[in-house]
Amino acid sequence: MIHFKAIGKIMGALLMLFSLLMFPGVGFALYHGSDDLMALSISVGVSFLTGFGLFSTFSKQDQNIRKREGYLIVSLSWFLMSIFGMLPYILSGAVESIPDAIFETVSGLTTTGATILTDIEGTAPGILFWRSMTQWIGGLGIIVLTVAIFPLLGIGGIELFVAEAPGPTSDKLHPRISETAKRLWMVYIGLTFLLGIIYFLQGMSLFDAVNHCLTTMATGGFSTRSDSMAYFSPFIQYTSIIFMFLAGTNFTIIYFGLKGKFNRVWASDEFKAYLISVIALVFLLVWPVWYYSGEGFEKAFRDSLFQIIALITTTGYVTADYTAYHSGLTLVFFMFLFLGASAGSTSGGIKFIRHLTFFKNSWLEFKRIVHPRAVVPLKINGDRVTGKIVTHIMNFLLIYLMIFVLGSIIISLLGYDILTSFGAVATSLGNVGPAIGRVGPMDNFAFFDPTAKVFLSFLMLLGRLELFTILVLFTPYFWRAN
Template identity: 75%
Template sequence: MIHFKAIAKVMGGLLMLLGLLMLPGIGFSFYYKSGDQMPLIYSAFVSIAMGGLLFFSFSKQDQNIRKREGYLIVALSWIFMSLFGMLPYLVSGTLTSLSDAIFETVSGLTTTGASVLNDIEALPKGILFWRSMTQWIGGLGIIVLTVAIFPLLGIGGIELFVAESPGPTSDKLHPRIRETAKRLWYVYVGLTLLCAGLFYVGGMDFFDAINHALTTLATGGFSTKNASMAFFDVPFIQYVAIIFMFLAGTNFTVIYFGLLGKFDKVWKSDEFKAYVLVVGLIIVGLSVPVFLTSGLGVEKAFRDTAFQVVSLLTTTGYVTADYTSYGHGLTILFFLLLFVGGCAGSTAGGIKFIRHLTFFKNTILEFKRIVHPRAVVPLKINNERVSGKIITHIMIFLLIYLMVFVVGSVVMSVVGYDMLTSFGAVATCLGNVGPAIGRVGPLDNFSFFDPFTKIFLSAIMLLGRLELFTVLVLFSPYFWRAN
């Protein structure tokens, strides 16, 4: 039997936390006199009040969260956070359409970065900060944060961590799950502050620096400027963004070990080594044709290429150049980056490097197995044997990912959108990237879509952010059968 009362208590705690995280934007509202403090206060009050009602109504319930409750909590939390997170947009009148508010909020919390706003710079400062905060909340996963906090409230958290982090690796910084979550957040917060400081030193004002730091470390890509990062055409700022996007796309356990000086554990990671190698090769490989076709100088061509490669590959979605203007061949190559993703255990979305690496290695070994059918040829990652169960899980994930992309593109085409726009919109929402091709290219937004399509793409974003299985398992009859 599923403990729905235990789920209700956890959901209440999440909503209270969400409401509290709305409060910092009020300070910016007062400081800049942008007049949006009351919508934020009202939204925070409603979220905290509703969360408190749920939390304290079921405070005496058994909070033993099992795997099924964990999956339900994770899926429902993103839905409820989206519904309450859109309140500042609706109450302030920034967005008047329900579908627009849902899309913008889901895009923020899933760190997709796709937007329906045509004039971002016209937004009040408090709302603009909340928009960035939604991505920072979703970056490492609010569930991971609650794993560190909820034990103080008498709520267990290991199944939440498992459901929120469904990748194929299981590296832990500390044997206690609560300590693991706390240390991940220490790294996350520390890198965010460092990134903000460097942006400020590079010439951004404080407000722009903190907002872009929030969305850079979250690999979200929401900017305070209509031109995105192209507005800050300063080499220092853009190189800082490249470095921190790259770090945000790295497994945070690897970063943690690197900060401790345990470089043997850093280079033990096959995924990290593949990540560094592939990113470097793609940047070098694409810089030459970009230089030849764009008419830019050597440094500018390299910087634009490096920025767009890292931005797309880590699913950040910042823009400094229109990569669709480089010709059809390069456009296709940049489009393919939407299907890569960062490392497992990072804030990036997408398929993830570890899955690509496992698939590639297993494919190579399969040829050896064909030639030597009696030989036992195990697949190893990080010098450890990968079980057949994990290999099967990854293969099924890749197949389902492809199926969702195809079915989603067909639905978009049936609704009435052209093929490139359909492919681009579904690919970028499923991978939580932001820009794509067609009418959703790097210089466009998603405001032209009809309400049904915006809700449909919001569902695709949630499905991609929770890596398919966490959501799809809820539609399985096996999930609802009694133990």
């Protein structure tokens, strides 16, 4: 039996915290004297009061949650955040329709970065800040934050952390899960603050610096400029490259690096694969980009490095139109939408650890064919990977591919060309932002009809929550009583 009252209590706490994170937008609106002040204030009030009502109503309920409650809370929390998170857009008039508001909110919370806004510079400052904040909230996951806060409320959170943490594994830095969450958020907040200072010192306005440090560390890609990072200087772009790469790194690896435990950093097979892949891809692509772009070598190198990291980490910033080089290069950049950076990072996508496991297991399969009696274990980071984990990863990859194909068919049946359908589904499922077709790096998603926008929003949530967290809710086993 699912404890719905306990779920109601936790959802109330989540919603109150969500409203508090919405509040700084009121300050920006007040400072700039913009007309979105009332919309943001009402949104904060409605969100907090609703959360307080839920929490106080069920405050005496048993706080212990099991795996089923954990998955249900995570899925429902993202649904609730999407509903209440779109209020500022609707009430301010920045977005005219509910499907558009849902799309923009879900794109922010899932750190996808796809947008329906056509006049970024003309959007009110408070709304732009809230737009960036949604990505920062979704970056490491509000559930991980609440796992750190919940012990103060007498609520356990291990099942929430397992359901929310990005990637197939969630390494602990401390035996207590709340301490792990706190340390991850300390790294996240610290890097965000540091990046904001660097952006400001490099010439960004304070408003631009605040917004871009939020969306860079979240690997989100929302910008206060229609030209994205192309608007800013090469020095700022190089800084963005460094921090996008860090944001795409497992945060436990960053933590060990900050503690001086570099042996733990280099012991990670996923980090080595991530780093070597980026270096190799830049070396291979800089030459054709230089040739087809007609730009100087430094510009070609910077654009190649920037777009490779922006797509692999699913940040989605752009400095150049990679679809304008050559059809072959367009296909290569499209394939990056299926990579994803590291598990335990703020990036979306499939993640390197899954690709690494797949290729290692496939390579070992040839050895097993030649030596059928031999025991050939698969090892990652020196540890043996169990058959259960391998099966889970293989199933994930297959289901991911099936959803991509089915989703592309659905979008094409709604009347869109095949390249646009492939691009929209791949970038939504991978939480990237730009893609190919009519959703290339210089385009947006405003032209999609309401049905397509809602469907793509669902795909963003599927990708952000690693498929199974949501899909398990559609199985009869989940709802069957114990």
